[in-house]
Amino acid sequence: MPGNPGVPAYTLKLTDPSPIPVVIAVPHAGRAYAKSLLDRMRHPGFAAPRLEDRYADLLGEAVSRHTGAALLIAHAPRAMLDLNRASDDVDWEMLGGAPADASAAPSAFGRRARSGLGLIPRRLPGLGELWKRRLDHGELTERIASIHQPYHGALAATLEQIRDRWGAALLVDLHSMPPLAARSPGEKAPEFVVGDRFGASCDGGIVASAFSYLTESARRAAHNRPYAGGYVLERHACRHEGLHCLQLEIDRTCYLDSRMAEPGPGFQATVELLIGLVRRLAVDVADLGRTSDRGRWRAAAE
DSSP, rough: OOSTTTOEEEEEOOOOSOSSSSEEOOSOOOOOOHHHHHHHBBBBHHHHHHHTTTHHHHHHHHHHHHHHOOOEEEOOOOOOTTTTTTTTTOGGGGTSSTTSSSSSSOOOOOOGGGGGGGSBEETTTTTTOBBBSSHHHHHHHHHHIIHHHHHHHHHHHHHHHOOOOOOOOSEEEEEEEOOOOOOTOOOOSSEEEOOTTTTSOOOOOHHHHHHHHHHTTTOEEEESSSSSOOHHHHHHHHHGGGGEOOOEEEEGGGGGGSSSSBBBHHHHHHHHHHHHHHHHHHHHHHHHHOOOHHHHHHHHOO
């Protein structure tokens, strides 16, 4: 990882053959901050934690350990590069202008950079600009080559490997969110948001099963609002090829302490809830794979 020699940008845990057709990915919980990165931030003690999905990786690790789901965790912090953004979703003013070979058209997914939260985050509400100086073009190229490209390459290869074994595969892209506001007076706010890009990234039966499980567990959940899924789902979902992707946002008060700084009293209950959810969805995905054309071909070959 740039500025952190010997520290991997991500780690992948995968059992072969995979015991269940599920991959858990955690792109925003990285805490491997290079000193050179922190030195360039205006308010590192405030800005860096606010960019993180604080300790969502610990949730992912616990769930993977108990279910056998493949696990991809980014260690590169979001402050260095946001893995849920396209590699061309760049605010070129941060680099003193776009290079001559940069595309003038916006990326296919959108330009989150305009809000300050593009590939390289630039600003946060209440804090303003995050950086003391501009980024060099060479630094951006290095971050893309050493973090963005290999992470997404590993995720694509893992999903395809599991899909080829099971006939279908499911990615659970795990995130955390600040507490949401209630949608109407007297109503409690959702604790979870399930995003499927409005039906584009995941089979509807899998989504319905997720909501059924959360309802049975007496947990409040919303669908696609305010988080429908980002670049990870846009890039890796391919329903007709058996690749299904969900984004799962979890209210940080469910598993962190009152300061939103360390695992709190609700951590274990959240882990147990997610274990049950992953096991439920794994059965649904396996059934989907068996009834797919790919699954029938595999069964005939065996």
